[in-house]
Amino acid sequence: MSAVFLASSVQITGPGFVLTDETAQQPYLLDWRKRYLGKALAVLLPGSREEVAALVRLCAEHGIACVPQGGNTGLVMGSVPDQSGTAVVISLKRLNRILAVDIENNTITVEAGCLLADIQAAAEQHQRLFPLSLASEGSCTIGGNLSTNAGGTAVLRYGNTRELCLGLEVVTASGNIWNGLRGLRKDNTGYDLRDLYIGAEGTLGIITAAVLKLFPEPKAKITAFAALETAEAALSLLSLAQASLGPTLTGFELISAFSLQLVLKHFPKLKNPFERNFPYYALLEISDHETESHAIDLMEKMLETAMQNASILNAVCATSISQSKSLWHLRENISAAQAAEGMNIKHDISLPVSQIPHFIALTDTQLETAFPGCQLVCFGHMGDGNLHYNVSAPSTSGDVEFIKNQEAINRIVHDSVNSLGGSISAEHGLGMLKREEIKLYKSSLELSLMQAIKMALDPQNLMNPGKLI
Incomplete structure (x- = not known):
């Protein structure tokens, strides 16, 4: 049966896009942390939504499970197959086109395999902002971001990926194509299918395209790094920043002393903003639609107040783009530094x-x-x-x-x-890593409702089985 399936897959995708060689498959089977290596009957690389749909129908016909995959940058083993070798990976990396930009509607329509960084760049070309920002943005794809409802550093102002998406195109478990690529901010015409697929980790269907929100590009971004005595002081600083800066506050990151020490150890080109170490640090960023001087004035006044009420012990405010990037590198390299350790x-x-x-x-x-x-x-x-x-x-x-x-x-x-x-x-997300763990913390009712949705939309249990639930 597998020979017939593989031959049919080649007919759908064309030669060269059905990988059966173990060496060629390995990047798609190894999880991002390099601790788990799955096995697959094949890695399939469709080039269009129609090819994705045809492959899913083929999987349903042969009873073969499929694992949707974007950039494979997840940390919970949600985008790799198990070790049975009976499933196929359906990689969306070839579906990487920017389909449309609607400036007046402030939307961008993209295929699921688009890198997050490429979407950010496309928005910037039109003096717009797509605010989702992750350390892995040069390698993660928007399909994966949507499937896990990714967060990132700008959730405080703009929300998770769910809040940044207006419409979806999805290949269902039966191999049909649901075209929900609507750029509407209000649409009360039944169940919200979009939100059902977002965060489902590919267990209900395969996201192939999305309509995303854009925002006016800010005139200025100002970054500050503050030293703190305790986590309670960080909470006080956050409350003050929200009250003083309002919606201009786009990021507020907490960093422990040991986290910063690891970065400075493994990335020696980066420097400690202060002459001595402190127990905690906060990285703040504001985005202002007036002027850079206005943004700097907002940030400096807030920091002065925080110094006066002892919320912070010291602070630096970036005065250039390079300084701002250096401060963000201290935060963004924590995971890499810990991995090196x-x-x-x-x-x-x-x-x-x-x-x-x-x-x-x-x-x-x-x-x-x-x-x-x-x-x-x-x-x-x-x-x-x-x-x-x-x-x-x-x-x-x-x-x-x-x-x-x-x-x-x-x-x-x-x-x-x-x-x-x-x-x-x-x-x-949950992936394979937390699938059993979540049973300890969700009620039986919640789990049964999730199971009912899964069985209604994927009765053969072929969509990313063994993940999430």
Whole structure:
């Protein structure tokens, strides 16, 4: 049967776009953290929505599961197949066209395989902003961003990917093409199918195109880096910034001292903005539609107030684009620096913003008691309640042995998150990594409703099986 399936796949995509060689397949089967290698019957590379639909119909006919894949930059093993070797990967990388830009409607229509950075650049060519911004924007695709409802650094002002999408085109599990590419901001004509597919991690269908929101390009962006004594001080600074800066505040990132130290160690060209170390730091950015001088004045006045009320201990404000980029590099390179340091146990969590200081104090203590000397890398999008709370081995022990404690460490972290009304997945999704874990924290009713939706839209369970639910 597989020979017939593969031959039919070649007829659909043309020669050269059905990969069966293990070496050619490997980039599509290895997860981003390089800890898991799946197997596949084939990697399929369609070049159009019609080819995607034809391949999905072929999969349904032969009972073959398919794993949709964008840039394969996810961190929860959601875009790689299992190790059975019976599924196919359907890569959307060839669907990479900008289809339309509507300046008056402030929308851009793109295929799912477009790199996020390319969409940003296309918007900029029209003096517009597409605000989704991630460290992986040069390699992640918008289809993957939509499938995981990615967040990033500008959620505080612009929202998650869900809030940035107006319409979708989706190949359903039956191989039909739903054209919902509507650039409407109001459309109350039934169930919101768009929102159902966003965040579904490819388990209900394959997103092939999207209509995205654009925004006027800001006249100025100003970045500041503030030193803090505690996480409680960061919360006070956030409240002050929101009250003083209003909607101009686009980013508020929390960085622990150890996180910054790792970056400075592994990226020696980057410099500490201050002459000494502090317990915590906040990276703030505002986007202003007036003038650069107006933006600088807003930021400096807010920082002066924060100094006066002791919310911050010190601060620097970038005076050039290069300085601003240098400050952002300190934040964006944390994950890479931690990877260079060794293996670690990652947590992508969200909490009510008000509970973040309590969570850090509570969970730090519990982990240090259970695993003395463990190193905590805490950073993330404090403005919207999303922390990346990662745990590394003590400096005196090996990380391979330490990783064996992952289940126990996850239980401490996730129980703490749950007790404070949070979520164990903020922007990375569930994938294979947290599929079983989520059962501990979602009610049986929620899980049964999710299962009912899955079975209604994918009764053969062929769309990215083994992920999410």
